[in-house]
Amino acid sequence: MKDLSLHILDIVQNSIRAEAGTIQVELVAGTDGKLKMLISDDGKGMDEEQVNRVKDPFFTTRTTRKIGLGISLLTQKAEQSGGYLTIESTPGKGTEVKAVFEISHPDCPPLGDIPGCAWMLMASNPGLRLIFRLVSATEEYEWDSNEINDALGGLPLTEHDVQANIIEWFNADFSKFKEFND
Amino acid sequence: MTKVKTLADLKKLREDLQEKIRLRESGEHPESLVQVKVAMATCGIASGAKDVMTFFMEELEKRGIDAVVTQTGCMGYCYAEPTVEITLPGQSPLVFGFVNSRKADEIIEKYIKKGELVDGIIPVTYQSINDNQKEG
Numbered sequence: 233m234k235d236l237s238l239h240i241l242d243i244v245q246n247s248i249r250a251e252a253g254t255i256q257v258e259l260v261a262g263t264d265g266k267l268k269m270l271i272s273d274d275g276k277g278m279d280e281e282q283v284n285r286v287k288d289p290f291f292t293t294r295t296t297r298k299i300g301l302g303i304s305l306l307t308q309k310a311e312q313s314g315g316y317l318t319i320e321s322t323p324g325k326g327t328e329v330k331a332v333f334e335i336s337h338p339d340c341p342p343l344g345d346i347p348g349c350a351w352m353l354m355a356s357n358p359g360l361r362l363i364f365r366l367v368s369a370t371e372e373y374e375w376d377s378n379e380i381n382d383a384l385g386g387l388p389l390t391e392h393d394v395q396a397n398i399i400e401w402f403n404a405d406f407s408k409f410k411e412f413n414d
Numbered sequence: 415m416t417k418v419k420t421l422a423d424l425k426k427l428r429e430d431l432q433e434k435i436r437l438r439e440s441g442e443h444p445e446s447l448v449q450v451k452v453a454m455a456t457c458g459i460a461s462g463a464k465d466v467m468t469f470f471m472e473e474l475e476k477r478g479i480d481a482v483v484t485q486t487g488c489m490g491y492c493y494a495e496p497t498v499e500i501t502l503p504g505q506s507p508l509v510f511g512f513v514n515s516r517k518a519d520e521i522i523e524k525y526i527k528k529g530e531l532v533d534g535i536i537p538v539t540y541q542s543i544n545d546n547q548k549e550g
Contacts, residue, residue: 233456233459233460238459238460238464241454241459241464242454242455242456242459245454245455245485245487248485249487301456301457302455302456305456348464348468349464352464352467352468352471355471355483356467356471356483356484356485357484357485379421380421380424383421383422383424383425383428384424384428385425385428387428387431390471390472390474390475390483391431391475392472392475392476393427393431394427394431395471395472395475397417397418397423397424397427398418398424400417400418401418401419401420401423401424404419
């Protein structure tokens with residue numbers, strides 16, 4: 233996977249499979265030169281044994297295939313850029329995946345199309361509450377699918393003008409983070 | 415048209431678009447719509463499923479086809495990603511493999527609009543590793 237937005241699509245899919253009702257994706261550009269990517273959900277969670285095994289590419293809860301590369305690929309991306317990945321999970325309560333990257337590291341992957349990724353996840357999962365938060369020392373923005381759907385009052389996110397406007401709005405917010413765009 | 419920068423702008427946009435709102439009666443009956451499921455697990459995403467999904471969402475809307483586009487997990491056809499499952503109203507689902515924007519366009523024009531079959535269908539006789547093991 234070429235950029236972090238694709239990893240977000242992938243990890244969020246895990247939360248959806250864990251029957252989450254609310255998923256929060258948080259991107260934090262710290263003053264310490266680190267980029268933190270947090271994906272938390274209120275899904276069914278995992279026990280300690282599963283958490284310990286989840287970074288193993290030959291472990292998966294799926295029955296369609298025998299490997300699970302999502303978390304191991306993201307761990308590799310984080311570690312190759314001087315960072316790390318941690319997972320905290322409580323059965324019945326939810327899971328939080330935290331990946332940390334050193335922004336200035338030459339192997340730090342680009343963030344990619346975060347606005348497009350947020351719109352796609354919201355548009356293709358209408359029953360799900362998705363919250364995207366972008367945080368830096370000076371800026372903070374939040375895109376909440378519940379608030380957006382309330383504001384739209386039944387108008388689908390896939391409607392052409394809605395899509396164009398939402399992506400333009402998200403892009404305008406995202407472009408204010410020079411940490412994410414340099 | 416209002417330029418959206420906040421939720422309040424979005425509400426204004428909704429008012430502007432009010433006449434375009436088609437609260438589809440069929441929306442409550444997804445079986446009467448074309449259903450498009452794009453496999454978006456690690457294998458699919460790594461093979462370009464995001465572009466395929468965006469294409470279907472944008473083009474079905476533009477071409478005025480009432481459809482529900484959703485994402486799904488891995489169907490076990492990792493070798494053929496990106497894969498897309500299409501269910502036309504009243505018909506059995508069909509899975510297409512190696513879908514890119516060009517293939518997606520062909521699927522919309524030929525299969526979804528006219529019901530003609532196109533190359534790239536994954537036969538249902540193909541089974542996942544686990545299915546085979548259960549039998550074996």
